[in-house]
Amino acid sequence: MKPAPFQWHAPETIEEALALKAEHGEAARFLAGGQSLVPAMNFRVAQPAVLVDLARISALDHLEFLADGTLVIGAMTRYRGIERDAAVARRQPLLAEALAEVAHPQIRTRGTLGGNLSHADPASEMPAVMLALQAHFLVRSASAVRSVAAETFFVGPLATVLGEDEMLAEIEVPPLPPGTGTAFLEVARRRGDYAMMGVAAVLRRGADGRCVAARLALCSAGPIPMLAVQAAQGLVGTGLTETDCAAAAELAVQEIDPMGSVQASPAYQRHLAAVLVRRTLAVAAERAAA
Structure with missing residues (x-):
């Protein structure tokens, strides 16, 4: 497939690029790396009348x-x-x-x-x-x-x-405070495919080793990237044991809203989320302790 006809502009400053966008409005799209937009244009899923290429804006x-x-x-x-x-x-x-x-x-x-x-x-x-x-x-x-x-x-x-x-x-x-451990895990059908489920965790331990702050976010878990707020809050004050991580995983599964795909049903995505949250939290907790 080939894209629909379009105008191409290659400004060299942010101001020039924004002026072009203001002039053309919704008819214009910014072109950054093009790894998502260009395939969409080739399949004519996206048909912008104007492309504002940002590659020359140092x-x-x-x-x-x-x-x-x-x-x-x-x-x-x-x-x-x-x-x-x-x-x-x-x-x-x-x-x-x-x-x-x-x-x-x-x-x-x-x-x-x-x-x-x-x-x-x-x-x-x-x-x-x-x-x-x-x-x-x-x-x-x-x-x-x-x-x-x-x-x-x-x-x-x-x-x-x-x-x-x-x-x-x-x-x-923002910078990560001392005592913070992070981890990211995902499951994809093949290397390089979109994840069927992915989990990012940020945990911080206090001087006594207990969790004083937690953040838990998931991809492929809903219509937007999902924050598991209740699951993260439930970890605060705990020792981040295996039982604590398992309890957080149960809460996280209730907070997400997976839409399913050709690779995974919503039920299977929830199963993956439960497994990955436990594993990701365990890794982040170990790193926070280190």
Whole structure:
């Protein structure tokens, strides 16, 4: 298949890109890595009249840690650059661990973090990871800038709070406090396939070894990346034993809303969630203790 005809623009600044988006509105789409949009265009599922290619905007391609430990990632930063960054692996291990599960090396070489998050596929790993890490997104339009919490960014399958004249410009990930352990696990039919279920966990132990904070997020678990709030709250104050993790898994299964797919029924997805939550929490708890 070939895409429907479209206009192509390649601005070199954020301001030029936002001006084009404001001019064309819903008829225009931003092109980041193109790993989701281009196949959709080839099948004519998506037929934008205007493509605004962001590849030449160097201001959107950066990765740095601020003085307070916050990780700032430009929306056009490629997966591969984040995955291979030694500081990210040391200071934000959940991000590095989950990125290794994303598709194939060829996709990670071209795909961008901002493009993935803006696409908002609930089966994708990165939206769930951003929920678990309590990330914030810097959203820009030609006339305004706002910060959006990951928890409120995703509003439906392939849908976000982004207005027709806005772009996701930057991702901010807060530092992990001492005593924190993280883990990501998923199950896919084949290596590189979308996960039938995936779980991201962030646990923090206090001086006495008990859990003082917990975050639990799942992909392929509903119409948006799902936070298991009650399951996470139930872990606070516990010793993160095997029994504690199993109880949290039971709660998490009740909080999710899997939609099923050609690879897994909703019932099987719930089964996978129960198993993966237990295993992911156990790994994160061990890492927090270390």
